[in-house]
Amino acid sequence: MQNTDPEISHPQRTRETRRITVLAIWVDGIVGLVKVITGVLVGSAALVADGIHSFSDLITDGFVLAATHYGSQGPDHDHPYGHGRIETLATLFLGSVLIFVAGAIAWSSVERLFSGAQIPPPGLWAMLIALATLLAKEALFQATMRVARRLGSKLLAANAWHSRSDVLSTGVVLVGLVGTQFGHGWLDTVAAVIVGLLVGKVGWDLLWESGRELVDTALPVTQQEAMREVALGVPGVEGIHDLRTRQSAGRTMLDLHVVVSPRISVSEGHEIGNEVSRRLRQAFPELTDLTFHIDPEDDAGAGDPSRLPGLPLRPEVEAALTQRWSTLPAWLELRDLELHYLQGRVTVVACLDEHSPLESRQTARRLETAAADLDWFSHVEIRRLAPDPSTDRRASQGYG
Numbered sequence: 001m002q003n004t005d006p007e008i009s010h011p012q013r014t015r016e017t018r019r020i021t022v023l024a025i026w027v028d029g030i031v032g033l034v035k036v037i038t039g040v041l042v043g044s045a046a047l048v049a050d051g052i053h054s055f056s057d058l059i060t061d062g063f064v065l066a067a068t069h070y071g072s073q074g075p076d077h078d079h080p081y082g083h084g085r086i087e088t089l090a091t092l093f094l095g096s097v098l099i100f101v102a103g104a105i106a107w108s109s110v111e112r113l114f115s116g117a118q119i120p121p122p123g124l125w126a127m128l129i130a131l132a133t134l135l136a137k138e139a140l141f142q143a144t145m146r147v148a149r150r151l152g153s154k155l156l157a158a159n160a161w162h163s164r165s166d167v168l169s170t171g172v173v174l175v176g177l178v179g180t181q182f183g184h185g186w187l188d189t190v191a192a193v194i195v196g197l198l199v200g201k202v203g204w205d206l207l208w209e210s211g212r213e214l215v216d217t218a219l220p221v222t223q224q225e226a227m228r229e230v231a232l233g234v235p236g237v238e239g240i241h242d243l244r245t246r247q248s249a250g251r252t253m254l255d256l257h258v259v260v261s262p263r264i265s266v267s268e269g270h271e272i273g274n275e276v277s278r279r280l281r282q283a284f285p286e287l288t289d290l291t292f293h294i295d296p297e298d299d300a301g302a303g304d305p306s307r308l309p310g311l312p313l314r315p316e317v318e319a320a321l322t323q324r325w326s327t328l329p330a331w332l333e334l335r336d337l338e339l340h341y342l343q344g345r346v347t348v349v350a351c352l353d354e355h356s357p358l359e360s361r362q363t364a365r366r367l368e369t370a371a372a373d374l375d376w377f378s379h380v381e382i383r384r385l386a387p388d389p390s391t392d393r394r395a396s397q398g399y400g
Contacts, residue, residue, distance in 0.1 A: 016147055021061055024140055028054055035170075095205075099207070231243075237258055242293075244256070317339060347380075348367075356384070
């Protein structure tokens with residue numbers, strides 16, 4: 001299946017699917033009617049059965065219309081990722097139908113051979129009508145497959161192959177009609193078994209691909225690596241890990257962790273992630289849902305962080321440091337604290353007034369000594385800030 005055309009909008013995709021399926025309903029209805037009438041007139045049970053097979057296509061056509069209608073609906077409260085799985089389930093159903101049809105084609109022909117049923121010669125005009133219906137269904141198959149490839153729709157591809165199964169079954173009937181005309185009815189059975197195997201293979205392929213979607217099978221490794229390279233090309237990205245993909249009805253969903261420098265601002269890291277998202281969506285138009293997580297260090301393979309022992313958050317950190325630092329000279333000069341959670345510990349950046357007489361190195365050592373008993377504590381760094389009363393936190397936080 002080719003990639004979806006990036007120029008096709010979601011509403012246009014739905015319209016094209018409905019248009020080709022409505023066309024299939026008309027063709028299947030007319031072809032089925034012609035086959036049944038002709039079969040009755042010439043006394044061909046095979047042609048009547050083939051006509052009924054064509055009518056069965058109407059059921060799957062209706063199923064495609066229903067799946068397209070409900071599957072194209074956007075996300076809602078109960079389905080935040082949309083309704084694309086409906087199309088996947090419909091494809092599973094159609095794959096199952098193809099396998100059933102394959103078995104029915106082969107079984108009916110073998111049964112007819114061993115029953116020794118005698119079928120009167122159908123005549124040239126019956127064979128021409130069978131050929132005309134075969135060509136009509138082949139044209140429908142080609143038209144539906146073109147739309148399926150352009151839209152990247154496995155559901156439409158499944159319905160197209162259901163039309164192709166009708167082409168093949170009609171071909172079997174045509175071989176049988178010709179063989180019967182010349183006294184070689186066994187040709188019908190040989191052709192039917194071959195056709196049954198071909199149709200069954202298509203049905204199995206559809207079942208396999210749809211099943212892979214339902215269990216969230218990832219994209220091929222080469223495509224995942226291509227996505228990784230696009231993300232790594234964004235300035236500010238230092239690494240990519242935990243890249244995960246899954247598919248649903250021709251659409252792709254992607255989760256990834258983006259490693260950035262640990263000391264940049266939250267907003268800069270978030271914008272780097274936004275740029276990663278933009279470039280990936282441009283390079284891979286089938287991406288419909290992308291979630292990124294910004295990491296200050298590469299924690300690939302560390303497992304779910306929510307299941308690991310956590311570090312104290314700011315209120316607990318400030319309470320512990322206030323208890324230990326309130327008697328130190330630096331306490332009166334402290335204007336702000338920056339916390340950096342790196343390598344499983346907390347680095348504290350103490351922000352002092354730029355005109356503070358305190359020597360930075362000595363002050364950092366005293367602060368570190370006073371907080372050395374804290375098992376989550378890493379070290380202290382000193383930063384000098386220009387005077388700005390609007391950002392002075394001493395009054396509100398109790399420093400000084």
